[in-house]
Amino acid sequence: MVYEIPVKVRFCETDALGHISNISYFIYLEEVRTDFFAELGFGRDLNNWKIILASISCDFISQGYYDQKLIVLTEVSRIGNSSFQLVHKIKDVESGQLIAKGQADAVHFNFDTQKSEDLPEDKRQQLERYLI
Secondary structure (H helix, E strand, O other), X not given: XXXXXXXXXXXXXXXXXXXXXXXHHHHHHHHHXXXXXXXXXXXXXXXXXXXXXXXXXXXXXXXXXXXXEEEEEEEEXXXXXXXXXXXXXXXXXXXXXXXXXXXXXXXEEEOOOOEEOOOOHHHHHHHHOOEO
């Protein structure tokens, strides 16, 4: 199963060369991740937030431009005891062309103890639905 959100490139997300600024891709990936986490039941309450990122990367495959309609796709590639890895693809809606791809390593984290915690079984089962 794939989780996806649409994105329409805004003018402010482009650079002086007229294409999507490299930082904007990370914003798109953050948007899909936070929506995905809410969909899985991790919630949106910042006072009870349980996920941190250990790493994130993005490879720029082809250029994207202002007003382009994109789709951001997310799947789970690995689930550990307290962590999991997401893989992202950003594609042009009309052509299906791959614009960028990335990955993020996320950790289930306890902010009080400042340590990772095992993923709850219900969250693990939700993540498994998106496992590739």
